[in-house]
Amino acid sequence: MAANHLLYISGGARSGKSRYAEQRALALAGPRSYIATCPIIDDEMATRIDRHRQRRDGQGWHTIEEPQDLTAALQTTRDSRVVLVDCITLWINNLLYAAETELNTIDEGAIQALTLQMIDAARQGERTVIFVSNELGMGIVPAETLSRHYRDLVGRCNQTLAAHADEAVFMVSGLPLTLK
Amino acid sequence: MAANHLLYISGGARSGKSRYAEQRALALAGPRSYIATCPIIDDEMATRIDRHRQRRDGQGWHTIEEPQDLTAALQTTRDSRVVLVDCITLWINNLLYAAETELNTIDEGAIQALTLQMIDAARQGERTVIFVSNELGMGIVPAETLSRHYRDLVGRCNQTLAAHADEAVFMVSGLPLTLK
Amino acid sequence: MAANHLLYISGGARSGKSRYAEQRALALAGPRSYIATCPIIDDEMATRIDRHRQRRDGQGWHTIEEPQDLTAALQTTRDSRVVLVDCITLWINNLLYAAETELNTIDEGAIQALTLQMIDAARQGERTVIFVSNELGMGIVPAETLSRHYRDLVGRCNQTLAAHADEAVFMVSGLPLTLK
Numbered sequence: 001m002a003a004n005h006l007l008y009i010s011g012g013a014r015s016g017k018s019r020y021a022e023q024r025a026l027a028l029a030g031p032r033s034y035i036a037t038c039p040i041i042d043d044e045m046a047t048r049i050d051r052h053r054q055r056r057d058g059q060g061w062h063t064i065e066e067p068q069d070l071t072a073a074l075q076t077t078r079d080s081r082v083v084l085v086d087c088i089t090l091w092i093n094n095l096l097y098a099a100e101t102e103l104n105t106i107d108e109g110a111i112q113a114l115t116l117q118m119i120d121a122a123r124q125g126e127r128t129v130i131f132v133s134n135e136l137g138m139g140i141v142p143a144e145t146l147s148r149h150y151r152d153l154v155g156r157c158n159q160t161l162a163a164h165a166d167e168a169v170f171m172v173s174g175l176p177l178t179l180k
Numbered sequence: 181m182a183a184n185h186l187l188y189i190s191g192g193a194r195s196g197k198s199r200y201a202e203q204r205a206l207a208l209a210g211p212r213s214y215i216a217t218c219p220i221i222d223d224e225m226a227t228r229i230d231r232h233r234q235r236r237d238g239q240g241w242h243t244i245e246e247p248q249d250l251t252a253a254l255q256t257t258r259d260s261r262v263v264l265v266d267c268i269t270l271w272i273n274n275l276l277y278a279a280e281t282e283l284n285t286i287d288e289g290a291i292q293a294l295t296l297q298m299i300d301a302a303r304q305g306e307r308t309v310i311f312v313s314n315e316l317g318m319g320i321v322p323a324e325t326l327s328r329h330y331r332d333l334v335g336r337c338n339q340t341l342a343a344h345a346d347e348a349v350f351m352v353s354g355l356p357l358t359l360k
Numbered sequence: 361m362a363a364n365h366l367l368y369i370s371g372g373a374r375s376g377k378s379r380y381a382e383q384r385a386l387a388l389a390g391p392r393s394y395i396a397t398c399p400i401i402d403d404e405m406a407t408r409i410d411r412h413r414q415r416r417d418g419q420g421w422h423t424i425e426e427p428q429d430l431t432a433a434l435q436t437t438r439d440s441r442v443v444l445v446d447c448i449t450l451w452i453n454n455l456l457y458a459a460e461t462e463l464n465t466i467d468e469g470a471i472q473a474l475t476l477q478m479i480d481a482a483r484q485g486e487r488t489v490i491f492v493s494n495e496l497g498m499g500i501v502p503a504e505t506l507s508r509h510y511r512d513l514v515g516r517c518n519q520t521l522a523a524h525a526d527e528a529v530f531m532v533s534g535l536p537l538t539l540k
Contacts, residue, residue, distance in 0.1 A: 010533050012317030012498065013328075014335020044325070135532065137372030138192065139319020139499020140507050145404070147320050148373075155374020159534030170532045172315065172350045173190050174339030175359040179535040192497030193508075194515020224505070318372065319499020327500050352495065352530045353370050354519030355539040 005128040006119070008161045008179075011171030012135055018052055020171055021084055021132050026059060028128055030081025034063045035073045037091040052086075067094040071114075074121035074129065081127050088133035088161065092153050096146075108156045115160045131165075133158050185308040186299070188341045188359075191351030192315050198232055200351055201264055201312050206239060208308055210261025214243045215253045217271040232266070247274040251294075254301035254309065261307050268313035268341065272333050276326075288336045295340045311345075313338050365488040366479070368521045368539075371531030372495055378412055380531055381444055381492050386419060388488055390441025394423045395433045397451040412446075427454040431474070434481035434489065441487050448493035448521065452513050456506075468516045475520045491525070493518050 007024065011017045025032055034056060038049055056063070062080070066073040070091060077083045085091075092111065099106040122129040135158075136151045162168045168179035187204065191197045205212055214236060218229055236243070242260070246253040250271060257263045265271075272291065279286040302309040315338075316331045342348045348359035367384065371377045385392055394416060398409055416423070422440070426433040430451060437443045445451075452471065459466040482489040495518075496511045522528045528539035 008533070012315060012335070013321065014317050014332050014339070016339050044328075133533075135318045135372060135498075136320050137318075137374050138315075138495045138497075140496050140502045140511055141373065142320045148404075151320055152374050155372070155533075159374070159376050162533035162535050168533065168535055170537070172357075172359055173188070173313075173335075173342035173348065175342050175348055177350070177357065177359065177532075177537065179532055179537065192495060192515070193501065194497050194512050194519070196519050224508075315498045316500055317498075318495075322500045331500055352537075352539055353368070353493075353515075353522040353528065355522050355528055357530070357537065357539065 003126040004123055005167070006122055006165045007128060007130045008133070008158075008165035008168040009130060009171065009176075010133045010135055010158060010162070010169070010179075012138075015171040016174035017132050017134075017171045018086055019055070019174075020169070020176060021086060021130050022055060025082045025084050025128075025130060028082045031079065032059070032061050033077040033080040033083045034061045035070065035077065035083060035085045036063060036065045037067055037070070037085065037087060037094065039065075039067045039094065067091070068098060070118045071121045074118060075124070078125040078127070080125075082130070083122075083127060084130045084132070086132040088131055088157060089136070089154055092157060093150065096150060096153070106153065108153060111153045111157050112160060115157045119161070119164050131161050133161065135170075183306040184303055185347070186302055186345045187308060187310045188313070188338075188345035188348040189310060189351065189356075190313045190315055190338060190342070190349070192318075195351040196354035197312050197314075197351045198266055199235070199354075200349070200356060201266060201310050202235060205262045205264050205308075205310060208262045211259065212239070212241050213257040213260040213263045214241045215250065215257065215263060215265045216243060216245045217247055217250070217265065217267060217274065218245075219247045219274065247271070248278065250298045251301045254298060255304070258305040258307070260305075262310070263302075263307055264310045264312070266312040268311055268337060269316070269334055272337060273330065276330060276333070286333065288333060291333045291337050292340060295337045299341070299344050311341050313341065315350075363486040364483055365527070366482055366521075366525045367488060367490045368493070368518075368525035368528040369490060369531065369536075370493045370495055370518060370522070370529070370539075372498075375531040376534035377492050377494075377531045378446055379415070379534075380529070380536060381446060381490050382415060385442045385444050385488075385490060388442045391439065392419070392421050393437040393440040393443045394421045395430065395437065395443060395445045396423060396425045397427055397430070397445065397447060397454065399425075399427045399454065427451070428458060430478045431481045434478060435484070438485040438487070440485075442490070443482075443487055444490045444492070446492040448491055448517060449496070449514055452510065452517060456510060456513070466513065468513060471513045471517050472520060475517045479521070479524050491521050493521065495530075
C-alpha cells in the first residue's frame with residue numbers, strides 16, 4: 001500500500017465517475033476532504049451539485065469550494081487520508097473564464113504548468129488523492145474555436161494526470177475500465 | 181450457461197453495436213425476436229433501418245416494432261430463446277418526444293423506474309436478452325438544455341442496464357471491450 | 361515478429377494518438393516514412409502540424425504530404441520499415457470536400473472500397489504500417505446531415521481498418537487500451 005496514491009478517473013458525462021470516486025474514497029479510513037471546483041452559476045448546476053452533496057451527507061466529508069487554486073486546496077488538505085477533486089473539467093472552465101475576463105489567455109503550456117504544480121502538491125502527505133475528469137474529445141469536432149480550445153486544454157491536462165497517476169480508470173456506462 | 185442472461189452492448193455511432201449484437205444472437209439456437217424501438221420518421225432513418233433489416237433477412241427473426249412500451253414487448257417475447265432490443269437511445273428519444281407532446285416531463289427518476297421495470301420483464305423466461313445502447317456523453321457539452329437532458333437520461337439508463345447485466349460490452353471501432 | 365504488421369490506433373481528440381504512434385514507430389529500426397493527410401488550410405491547423413513536425417525533427421523521418429491517394433502513398437513507401445499514416449479522419453474529410461467540389465458523392469460503399477484498396481497496399485512489403493484515426497461518434501448526434509454523414513464514413517472506415525489490423529489500440533487520456 002503506497003503511502004501516497006494518485007487515482008485518476010475519467011469518463012463521459014453521466015458515466016458514474018463521481019459515484020465511483022466516492023465509493024473508492026469511502027472504502028478508505030480516516031479524514032476525507034472534498035474539493036469542489038464548481039461555482040454555482042445556474043439552477044441546473046445547483047441541482048446537480050445538490051444531488052452530489054446529498055450523497056456525501058453524513059459520511060464525514062470536509063468540503064472545500066475552490067474554483068481555481070487547486071494547488072492551494074491540495075496543500076490545505078494535507079492531513080486528510082483521502083482527497084477527492086471533482087472535477088478537473090470545471091477547473092479548466094473556470095480558468096478559461098477568468099482569463100477571458102482579465103484579457104489574459106490560457107494555453108496548453110499554462111495548463112501543463114498548473115497541472116504539474118497541482119500534482120506536486122498532491123504528492124505531499126500520506127494520502128490518496130482522486131482526480132475526476134471528463135472525456136470531451138470523442139464526438140464530432142466542435143465548430144467553435146473556443147470549444148476546440150477548451151477540449152484541447154482538458155485533453156492535455158488529462159494526459160498529464162493519467163501519466164503521473166499510480167492508477168487510472170475510464171468509466172463507461174457506470175463500469176470502470178482499467179487504463180493502468 | 182445461465183438460463184436467463186442479460187447482455188448490455190454500448191458504443192458510439194457506427195461502432196458496430198448492431199452487427200455485434202446480431203452475431204451474438206445468431207450464435208444462439210432457438211426462436212429469435214427483434215424489438216425495434218425506431219419509428220421511421222425520415223428517409224435517412226428509413227435507409228438505416230433497411231440496411232439493418234437486410235442483415236436479418238432469412239435468419240428467422242420475428243420482428244416487433246415498439247417505440248415506447250418495452251416492458252410489454254419483453255413480456256410478449258418470453259418464449260424466444262434470444263431477444264434483441266435495438267436500441268435504448270431511440271426508446272428514450274421516443275419517450276421524450278411523447279412527453280413533450282403531452283406536456284408531461286420525463287426526468288431521471290421516471291427513466292430509472294421504467295428501466296427497472298423493463299429489466300424485471302427481461303428476467304422472465306429462459307432466454308438471452310440483448311440491450312443495445314449508445315454512448316452520448318464523451319463529446320463537448322451540448323449547448324442546448326434538451327440535448328443535455330437527453331444525454332443525462334440515456335447515461336442514467338445505461339448505468340442501470342450495465343449494473344444489472346450479466347455481461348457488458350463497449351464497442352470501439354467494431355471491436356468489443358469487455359466492461360464486465 | 362510478423363514481416364508485415366498493421367497497427368490501428370484510434371481515440372478522441374487530444375488523446376495522445378499521434379504521440380503514441382510515433383513512439384511505436386521510433387521503437388522500430390530502419391527507414392521511416394510519415395504520410396501526412398493534412399492539407400494546411402488555416403493558422404490553427406498550421407500550428408498543430410508544426411507541433412507534430414517538431415516532434416519528428418531529427419528522427420530521420422521521410423515525410424510525404426498526400427491528402428487523398430493513400431494507396432499510392434503506401435505503394436511509394438514500400439521500402440520503409442515503418443510507415444505512419446496520420447490521420448484517417450482528415451483523409452476522409454479531404455475526400456468529402458473534393459467530392460462536393462466536383463459534384464460527386466462519397467458514400468459508405470465508396471469509402472469501404474478505398475479502405476480495402478489501401479489495406480491491400482499496406483500489406484505489401486516487410487514493414488509495419490500504423491494507421492491513426494479518431495473516434496467521432498460518442499457525443500450527442502450532430503444536427504447537421506453532413507456531420508452525421510462524415511461521422512458514419514469515418515466509423516465505417518475505422519471498423520474495416522480495425523477488423524483487418526493485427527493490433528488495435530484505443531487511446532484514452534494518453535494511455536493505450538488494447539482492442540485486439
